[in-house]
Amino acid sequence: xxALTPPTDMPTPTTDKITQAAMETxxxxxxxxxxxxxxxxxxxLDDISLTPDPEPTHEDPNYLMxxxxxxxxxxxxxxxxxxxxxxxxxxxxxxxxxxPLQQFFVVMEHCLKHGLKAKKTFLGQxxxxxxxxxxxxxxxxxAAEITASVxxxxxxxTPVGRGRAWLRLAxxxxxxxxxxxxxxxxxxxxxxxxxxNALMMEEEGAIIAGLLVGLNVIDANFCMKGEDLDSQVGVxxxxxxLKDGNSSKGSEGDGQITAILDQKNYVEELNRxxxxxxxxxxAKVDALEKSNTKLTEELAVANNRIITLQEEMERVxxxxxxxxxxxxKGPKQERTAEGQALSxxxxxxxxxxxxxxxxxxELEIQISMRQEMELAMKMLEKDxxxxxxALVSLRQQLDDLxxxxxxxxxxxxxxxxxxxxxxxLNSRLEEKTNQMAATIKQLEQSEKDLVKQAKTLNSAANKLxxxxx
Numbered sequence: 371x372x373a374l375t376p377p378t379d380m381p382t383p384t385t386d387k388i389t390q391a392a393m394e395t396x397x398x399x400x401x402x403x404x405x406x407x408x409x410x411x412x413x414x415l416d417d418i419s420l421t422p423d424p425e426p427t428h429e430d431p432n433y434l435m436x437x438x439x440x441x442x443x444x445x446x447x448x449x450x451x452x453x454x455x456x457x458x459x460x461x462x463x464x465x466x467x468x469x470p471l472q473q474f475f476v477v478m479e480h481c482l483k484h485g486l487k488a489k490k491t492f493l494g495q496x497x498x499x500x501x502x503x504x505x506x507x508x509x510x511x512x513a514a515e516i517t518a519s520v521x522x523x524x525x526x527x528t529p530v531g532r533g534r535a536w537l538r539l540a541x542x543x544x545x546x547x548x549x550x551x552x553x554x555x556x557x558x559x560x561x562x563x564x565x566x567n568a569l570m571m572e573e574e575g576a577i578i579a580g581l582l583v584g585l586n587v588i589d590a591n592f593c594m595k596g597e598d599l600d601s602q603v604g605v606x607x608x609x610x611x612l613k614d615g616n617s618s619k620g621s622e623g624d625g626q627i628t629a630i631l632d633q634k635n636y637v638e639e640l641n642r643x644x645x646x647x648x649x650x651x652x653a654k655v656d657a658l659e660k661s662n663t664k665l666t667e668e669l670a671v672a673n674n675r676i677i678t679l680q681e682e683m684e685r686v687x688x689x690x691x692x693x694x695x696x697x698x699k700g701p702k703q704e705r706t707a708e709g710q711a712l713s714x715x716x717x718x719x720x721x722x723x724x725x726x727x728x729x730x731x732e733l734e735i736q737i738s739m740r741q742e743m744e745l746a747m748k749m750l751e752k753d754x755x756x757x758x759x760a761l762v763s764l765r766q767q768l769d770d771l772x773x774x775x776x777x778x779x780x781x782x783x784x785x786x787x788x789x790x791x792x793x794x795l796n797s798r799l800e801e802k803t804n805q806m807a808a809t810i811k812q813l814e815q816s817e818k819d820l821v822k823q824a825k826t827l828n829s830a831a832n833k834l835x836x837x838x839x
Contacts (some may be wrong), residue, residue: 432567435568436567439484439567439572442480442569442574442578443574443578445477445480446477446478446481447581449470449473449474449477450474450581450582450584450585452470453470453471453473453474453585453588454585454587456470457470457471457587457588458587458588458631458635463589463590463591464588464589464590465591465592465593466538466592466593466594466597473606473607475534476605476606476607478537479537480606481569481575481578482499482502482533482570483499484568484569484570485564485565485568485569485571486498486563486564486565487562487563487565489501498528498530498533499530499563500529500530500532500533500536501529502560503517503533503536503537503553504517505553505556505559506549506552506553509552509553509556510545512543513540513545516536516539517536519539520532520535520536520539523535523594523595524595525594525597525598525599526599527600528600530599530600531599531600534599535594538590541585541590542591546582546585547579547582547583547585547586550578550582551579551580553570554570554576554579557571584632584635584636586639587635587636587639627768627771627772627775630764630768630771631768633764634764634765637757637761637764641754641757641758641761644750644754644757645754648747648750648751651743651746651747651750652747655740655743655744655747658736658743661736662733662736662740665729665733665736668729669726669729669733672722672726672729675722676722679718679719679722680719682715683715683716683719686711686712687712690711690712
């Protein structure tokens with residue numbers, strides 16, 4: 371684009387600022403990104419002039435930020451939808467060379483960079499989305515593993531590279547949506563890194579986090595040890611999403627089939643999560659049953675021990691009473707020793723009784739937890755059955771739509787055959803018409819010849835009649 375070429379060899383500070391702003395905003399505040407079905411429409415696109423305006427215009431910054439947020443949200447919708455559809459059609463694990471996946475990470479990077487506060491360092495101002503992503507491990511403990519892996523990668527030297535690696539690992543873990551939701555819900559923490567009207571601070575950020583749930587149906591595998599994430603240039607390729615405003619839309623049947631497939635994939639993913647939850651709950655129930663059995667055995671041992679101690683206590687009481695009666699007149703020191711032994715025995719009995727009460731209380735807690743887990747398992751099983759029924763109905767609808775599509779294709783083929791036959795008949799009729807026209811011309815010519823002959827004969831007859839007279 372010629373408008374992006376600086377007029378001089380040495381750029382002015384104003385030119386540098388405008389170039390940096392253009393790279394950061396990707397012109398999102400200069401046009402309106404709108405959704406036309408499944409495509410992107412750019413309306414009233416204006417080039418950005420890098421020469422300083424003599425009279426700068428005073429535009430509302432809140433309006434510009436709102437426009438940028440809306441444009442980024444629409445781009446995220448198109449990128450996520452295109453990535454899911456292309457990955458399902460591809461039917462294999464995605465890698466870092468897959469173009470729709472690369473564009474998705476570029477769009478996510480722009481979303482995370484929107485409205486970032488500039489931090490002053492020794493080398494100047496720095497805007498990096500690695501700072502907010504580091505907060506996720508404090509909100510979701512499972513993210514600590516990803517953060518530690520990113521910090522251990524030897525080839526990453528900049529915060530931008532670490533943030534890009536973090537996004538890829540989160541997508542591989544299928545937890546990107548969960549991490550983004552946890553981060554967006556903590557606005558008080560994000561306010562340290564973002565402006566108040568940034569995308570992550572507004573409703574558009576929550577919408578994008580919800581859209582990321584659909585990415586759980588795809589599988590991705592990245593090898594980041596040899597990939598240079600620090601020096602990559604994040605530029606959105608609009609050619610993947612652009613469509614002419616006057617182009618025709620897809621057929622209604624294909625749209626319904628796509629919607630049914632999306633619902634089917636979502637239900638299957640939900641069913642997989644429910645099955646995993648049921649398996650985890652079953653494992654917890656098994657562990658609780660084992661601990662319950664162990665506690666029951668310990669309670670029986672404690673009861674036996676308490677009975678033994680009670681018998682021993684009775685025996686000690688009898689012996690102590692006998693000793694007290696027989697040695698009433700004995701030395702005072704012996705009576706004191708017997709009293710101490712008796713107090714120790716009572717103390718020991720009290721401790722054993724308290725231990726029994728604690729064991730019984732813990733057993734009651736375990737029994738209540740087991741009942742709650744059984745109730746939760748029943749509810750999850752019911753939910754799984756409902757989801758399976760919904761999946762069956764969706765598959766039936768998909769089969770019906772496929773049958774309708776085949777029927778429409780057959781009708782279209784039949785109509786094409788009829789059109790072909792009619793065209794052949796028309797060509798034959800045109801050929802016969804041409805033949806008849808040629809015959810008519812011949813007849814007309816012969817008629818003209820006959821008229822000439824009649825005129826000749828008539829003139830000859832007229833000449834002969836006077837001679838006879």
